[in-house]
Amino acid sequence: xxxxxxxxxxxxxxxxxxxxxxxxxxxxxxxxxxxxxxxxxxxxxxxxxxxxxxxxxxxxxxxxxxxxxxxxxxxxxxxxxxxxxxxxxxxxxxxxxxxxxxxxxxxxxxxxxxxxxxxxxxxxxxxxxxxxxxxxxxxxxxxxxxxxxxxxxxxxxxxxxxxxxxxxxxxxxxxxxxxxxxxxxxxxxxxxxxxxxxxxxxxxxxxxxxxxxxxxxxxxxxxxxxxxxxxxxxxxxxxxxxxxxxxxxxxxxxxxxxxxxxxxxxxxxxxxxxxxxxxxxxxxxxx
Amino acid sequence: xxxxxxxxxxxxxxxxxxxxxxxxxxxxxxxxxxxxxxxxxxxxxxxxxxxxxxxxxxxxxxxxxxxxxxxxxxxxxxxxxxxxxxxxxxxxxxxxxxxxxxxxxxxxxxxxxxxxxxxxxxxxxxxxxxxxxxxxxxxxxxxxxxxxxxxxxxxxxxxxxxxxxxxxxxxxxxxxxxxxxxxxxxxxxxxxxxxxxxxxxxxxxxxxxxxxxxxxxxxxxxxxxxxxxxxxxxxxxxxxxxxxxxxxxxxxxxxxxxxxxxxxxxxxxxxxxxxxxxxxxxxxxxx
Numbered sequence: 348x349x350x351x352x353x354x355x356x357x358x359x360x361x362x363x364x365x366x367x368x369x370x371x372x373x374x375x376x377x378x379x380x381x382x383x384x385x386x387x388x389x390x391x392x393x394x395x396x397x398x399x400x401x402x403x404x405x406x407x408x409x410x411x412x413x414x415x416x417x418x419x420x421x422x423x424x425x426x427x428x429x430x431x432x433x434x435x436x437x438x439x440x441x442x443x444x445x446x447x448x449x450x451x452x453x454x455x456x457x458x459x460x461x462x463x464x465x466x467x468x469x470x471x472x473x474x475x476x477x478x479x480x481x482x483x484x485x486x487x488x489x490x491x492x493x494x495x496x497x498x499x500x501x502x503x504x505x506x507x508x509x510x511x512x513x514x515x516x517x518x519x520x521x522x523x524x525x526x527x528x529x530x531x532x533x534x535x536x537x538x539x540x541x542x543x544x545x546x547x548x549x550x551x552x553x554x555x556x557x558x559x560x561x562x563x564x565x566x567x568x569x570x571x572x573x574x575x576x577x578x579x580x581x582x583x584x585x586x587x588x589x590x591x592x593x594x595x596x597x598x599x600x601x602x603x604x605x606x607x608x609x610x611x612x613x614x615x616x617x618x619x620x621x622x623x624x625x626x627x628x629x630x631x632x633x634x
Numbered sequence: 635x636x637x638x639x640x641x642x643x644x645x646x647x648x649x650x651x652x653x654x655x656x657x658x659x660x661x662x663x664x665x666x667x668x669x670x671x672x673x674x675x676x677x678x679x680x681x682x683x684x685x686x687x688x689x690x691x692x693x694x695x696x697x698x699x700x701x702x703x704x705x706x707x708x709x710x711x712x713x714x715x716x717x718x719x720x721x722x723x724x725x726x727x728x729x730x731x732x733x734x735x736x737x738x739x740x741x742x743x744x745x746x747x748x749x750x751x752x753x754x755x756x757x758x759x760x761x762x763x764x765x766x767x768x769x770x771x772x773x774x775x776x777x778x779x780x781x782x783x784x785x786x787x788x789x790x791x792x793x794x795x796x797x798x799x800x801x802x803x804x805x806x807x808x809x810x811x812x813x814x815x816x817x818x819x820x821x822x823x824x825x826x827x828x829x830x831x832x833x834x835x836x837x838x839x840x841x842x843x844x845x846x847x848x849x850x851x852x853x854x855x856x857x858x859x860x861x862x863x864x865x866x867x868x869x870x871x872x873x874x875x876x877x878x879x880x881x882x883x884x885x886x887x888x889x890x891x892x893x894x895x896x897x898x899x900x901x902x903x904x905x906x907x908x909x910x911x912x913x914x915x916x917x918x919x920x921x
Contacts, residue, residue: 473849473850475850491849492846492847494847530844531840531841534836534837535849536849538833539852539856541888542832542855543855543910544910544911545829545884545887545888545891545910547910547913547917548906548909549821549880550822550913551913551917554818556814556818558822558916558917559779560779560818561918562779562822564761564823564826565822565823565826565918567854567855567857567858568826568854568855568856568857568858569826569914570851570855571855572910572914573914575911576908576911580903584898584900587895587896587898591892594892594895596839597832597833597836597888598885598892600832600836601828601832601881601884601888604828604832604881605882605885608871608874608877608878611874613867616870616871619835620831620859620861621863622835623835624860626838627834627860628860630834630837630848
């Protein structure tokens with residue numbers, strides 16, 4: 348058993364951070380909740396809603412009072428905030444993040460936090476095309492998968508504490524190496540995002556009248572393309588080697604389907620579609 | 635005003651045909667409903683459920699009693715059934731279909747039915763990955779778009795009657811030329827289907843552990859890949875020239891994104907994602 352931290356602070360209360368505060372308040376009412384945000388108004392709102400017991404706009408001051416710090420910031424902003432808090436962390440305080448890319452983040456933050464492996468990366472896989480505190484909800488993590496990415500430098504206590512935190516809010520946890528996580532995320536999330544955006548742009552380039560025909564299938568297939576452009580440009584850029592490799596596999600496979608269409612090989616098309624339908628069923632029924 | 639037909643027969647009571655019978659029974663209880671199916675048991679079930687007043691497995695016999703015939707069959711089966719009924723149609727009986735591909739279907743069936751332009755193509759855009767009579771529901775057509783594809787050969791009365799039929803069950807109707815419909819369907823529906831199947835196969839080709847990470851975004855993006863392989867192989871094959879052209883546009887666009895990733899052009903990635911998010915909003919808010 349890992350003792351629950353007496354205080355957890357969220358740095359960046361958007362969809363992920365705000366939902367974490369809501370879930371912790373409901374499921375672990377004994378934990379003191381802290382918040383760091385850029386704007387005082389956001390801190391005040393969270394205190395008013397009883398979702399934060401302490402907090403402010405001074406990162407070091409908030410960190411100094413926190414046993415567990417969850418950095419819920421876009422990947423490109425993590426380093427700056429981490430640098431501001433690294434020297435004031437209480438003894439046996441642990442730090443994690445919620446970024447969609449892990450290798451570069453873990454390398455940077457492990458080096459930065461140094462001493463004792465207090466940083467362990469997390470990626471709770473329940474983001475959505477929505478964003479911001481107004482989209483936060485108590486059950487965001489319920490039933491979601493959270494990938495924890497410890498390394499040989501990680502403090503085992505930190506790994507246990509971070510995993511326990513996510514389980515407290517209802518997530519299942521698995522451990523993966525950071526590089527392995529990034530390969531997997533490129534395949535199951537980042538390239539699907541690119542594909543969804545490409546499908547939107549395919550329609551956009553055609554006559555306006557074609558848009559009339561966009562029905563439920565198009566809506567679902569492209570839903571993730573409504574995600575935050577800033578957030579996703581950061582994700583794709585941070586994970587560009589893996590995204591590029593996966594996207595090339597996708598275009599190579601598309602070229603094979605083009606060949607089947609060109610030669611009107613209906614059997615090959617049927618086999619391709621039958622395998623995809625069967626595999627989708629297998630992939631999504633494993634949990 | 636177009637007088638409602640006194641009898642409407644569905645040939646092939648699956649998801650589309652079964653839903654049409656249910657909707658007509660509810661919204662137009664004065665219309666006699668007929669059904670043709672391959673198996674007597676299906677006809678009997680529909681009669682028992684009061685969704686058919688007459689019908690059987692003899693296509694010509696059912697057609698002879700019908701003022702409006704709706705062929706709800708996979709595109710590759712349309713010609714055979716149409717040939718069986720073409721000589722027995724009552725005077726001023728109209729025929730339509732629900733196929734996802736129109737140019738080849740309309741050319742074939744217009745020639746086959748000949749006299750008077752009694753055939754007019756339809757494509758109600760509300761199919762789903764579900765299939766079969768058990769998936770049918772009364773409100774399938776409610777709010778859906780139905781594309782009607784008349785030609786210069788079509789009898790104007792038939793066009794009005796077919797449009798009125800779809801509006802009776804709650805659909806909006808628009809008219810498009812068959813070839814134009816097929817270009818649009820390739821862009822908004824057929825290529826997204828191929829892309830969804832390609833994304834499933836991308837995951838499938840990787841380590842089984844990657845599947846653990848498939849979350850809600852993957853589920854939505856690939857939902858249509860669970861559609862009937864037989865149905866969709868027929869659709870892709872029938873519309874292969876347009877699907878091929880659209881798929882090539884998609885892979886060309888993907889290659890441009892690969893270039894932006896390779897040169898780590900985050901501004902280009904952000905612009906691409908921002909346009910897609912904005913355009914998706916515009917495309918889907920037009921209705």
